[in-house]
Amino acid sequence: MNSIIDFLHTYPILISLVSFTVGYLFMPVVIDIAKRYNFVVSPNKRTSHQGEIPNVGGINIFISFLLPVFLFTSSLLSDIQFILMGLFIILIVGFIDDLINIRVFWKFFGELIAGFFLVVITDIRISSLHGFLGIYELPLLSSYLLSLFVFIVVVNAMNLIDGIDGLASGLGILYSLFFGVYFYLTGNKDLALTAFAMVGSLVVFFYYNVFSNKKKIFMGDSGSLLLGYVFNVFIFSFFEMNAAKLIPETYQMVAAPAVAFTVFIVPLFDTLRVMITRMKKRHSPFTADRNHVHHLMLSLGLQHRQVTFILMGISVLFIVLAIFMRTLPNGVVATTVLIISTLLTKLLWDFVDKKKKENLHSK
Numbered sequence: 267m268n269s270i271i272d273f274l275h276t277y278p279i280l281i282s283l284v285s286f287t288v289g290y291l292f293m294p295v296v297i298d299i300a301k302r303y304n305f306v307v308s309p310n311k312r313t314s315h316q317g318e319i320p321n322v323g324g325i326n327i328f329i330s331f332l333l334p335v336f337l338f339t340s341s342l343l344s345d346i347q348f349i350l351m352g353l354f355i356i357l358i359v360g361f362i363d364d365l366i367n368i369r370v371f372w373k374f375f376g377e378l379i380a381g382f383f384l385v386v387i388t389d390i391r392i393s394s395l396h397g398f399l400g401i402y403e404l405p406l407l408s409s410y411l412l413s414l415f416v417f418i419v420v421v422n423a424m425n426l427i428d429g430i431d432g433l434a435s436g437l438g439i440l441y442s443l444f445f446g447v448y449f450y451l452t453g454n455k456d457l458a459l460t461a462f463a464m465v466g467s468l469v470v471f472f473y474y475n476v477f478s479n480k481k482k483i484f485m486g487d488s489g490s491l492l493l494g495y496v497f498n499v500f501i502f503s504f505f506e507m508n509a510a511k512l513i514p515e516t517y518q519m520v521a522a523p524a525v526a527f528t529v530f531i532v533p534l535f536d537t538l539r540v541m542i543t544r545m546k547k548r549h550s551p552f553t554a555d556r557n558h559v560h561h562l563m564l565s566l567g568l569q570h571r572q573v574t575f576i577l578m579g580i581s582v583l584f585i586v587l588a589i590f591m592r593t594l595p596n597g598v599v600a601t602t603v604l605i606i607s608t609l610l611t612k613l614l615w616d617f618v619d620k621k622k623k624e625n626l627h628s629k
Contacts, residue, residue, distance in 0.1 A: 274338050278450055278458040281334050285466030289330030293474055296326045297483055305365065307484060319482050321364050323471050324489025328357055331467040331496075339456040349390075349499065352383030356421070356495045360488035370552045374418065380495060381417040385410055390502045392416060394509035396522050398596040402509075413502065420501065421494030423533035426540070428490040430560045432476040432574040435468045435485060437532060438493050440581050442468065444529055445500040452513040457503055464496060476571060501526050519592045524599035528588035532559070532581050535607045559611070562618050580610075 274281050300306060300320030307321040332353075336346070359376030362368055385391045391413035395401040404412065428434035446461030474483050507513050508522040519525050527534060536559045541551035549555075563573040584603070591599045 271338050274459060275455040278446065278455060279462050279465075281338060281459050282462045282466035282469070284334045284338075285330045285463040286470055287466075288333050289326055289467050289470035292329050293326050293470055293483070294481065296320070296322065296329075297474075297481055300483070307364075307486075319484055321484040321486040322361065322488055323475065323483045323485040324357060324360055324487070324492050326483075327467045327471055327485070327489050328353075328492055330470060331463050334463045334466075335460050339459055348383050348388040352380040352388070353492065353495055355383065356380040356491045357488050360425075360486060360491040364486040364488055377418055377421055377491070378414065381414045381421075381498075384495070384498065384502075385413040385417065390499055390506075392502055392505050394505070396505070396509060396520070396596060398523055416501070417495075417498045419534070419537070420498050420530065421491055423530070423537040424494035424497065425487060425490040426537050426558065427533035427560070428485055429558055430564070430573055431570040432472055433560055433577060434490050434493065435472045435475060436574050436578045437581055438497075439465055439468045439472065440578060440585065441497060441500075441529060444585055445504065448504070448517065449500075452507060452517050454503070454507065454513075457500070460496075461500060464493075476574070497530075501530075521592055521594055521596045521599045524594075524596040524603070525588045525592050527600055528584050528591070528603045529581075531584050531603055531607055532577055535604075535611075539611060559614065562614055565618055566621055 297320050300322050301318075305320055305322045306318040308318050332350075339346075355376060359368075359373060359380070363373055391409050392404070393409050394403055424434060424438075427437065442461045442464040446458050446465060449455070449458035449461055471483070471485065471489070474481055475485065504519075504526060505522050508519045511518065539559075540555070540557050543557060544551045544553055544555070560573050560577065563576065564570070568576070587603070587606075588599070591602065
């Protein structure tokens with residue numbers, strides 16, 4: 267077993283094949299069980315699918331991701347029981363929400379409990395702002411509060427971006443690849459294995475969700491919340507290894523918080539924009555609507571796959587931008603990215619307005 271672990275530490279991307287194989291074998295079972303016990307979603311005014319589709323893809327992601335991580339990581343094992351507890355809580359919260367659509371308060375409460383296990387019990391948290399606003403080391407209470415806030419934001423951003431086929435999983439593959447490569451280059455092999463394991467799990471789901479008709483499955487809140495939880499582990503670890511400067515200087519990210527923000531700009535900026543828009547209309551920021559970036563793009567006549575691949579392409583460009591700007595101050599990076607995101611959103615709205623006018627004239 268040790269020889270296998272050593273081999274995977276040398277070539278961590280190969281664990282993607284392990285998680286892919288596990289996911290590919292389990293997915294038909296998960297789909298059959300979901301249909302048998304009616305874990306499905308029916309068409310409604312906010313969806314565009316036909317027929318009843320299983321919505322518990324998160325279960326398969328959980329199994330295919332966790333099994334390789336549990337078997338082939340070593341330094342994470344001392345904390346894995348607490349990480350697992352939080353991961354299991356977030357999975358259950360999402361699963362229950364998929365079944366009965368629980369109230370926002372109870373959903374947030376469950377997310378906070380999961381975040382408590384990660385941030386307070388496991389001590390995976392943000393301890394430094396890397397000089398942003400002149401702040402470096404954070405007091406313990408401030409560290410806990412900020413970490414829990416970021417945890418909730420990332421978890422719900424991934425939840426809200428999961429609105430069309432392949433988008434959350436497609437973005438998740440990109441994010442996992444980014445962190446997997448970075449962790450490998452900086453010598454954090456167990457974290458690299460964990461990130462690449464997520465790649466394999468998501469590739470299986472992406473195939474069934476986007477390209478399969480007879481065996482189609484949705485991620486559900488169980489999957490999107492789980493992704494948010496795991497990405498928080500990656501983000502916090504990314505912050506801390508750069509703050510401690512325990513990595514080779516070549517890979518040092520001076521603007522680590524802004525780099526992470528840039529990598530996740532599509533779900534984070536969309537969530538921020540949608541919530542501000544809702545509050546301006548005096549609606550609850552948690553009211554469901556069709557104002558997300560993917561909904562706007564669909565209104566232009568684009569198909570689900572087209573929107574997904576366009577947004578994945580935009581994310582790749584932002585990831586490249588983040589890498590090039592990694593040595594600049596956090597404020598410069600964040601401001602630049604916000605300006606670009608605002609301009610792109612303005613351009614999208616111009617296209618949407620033009621499309622609406624064309625439709626009116628054609629009637």
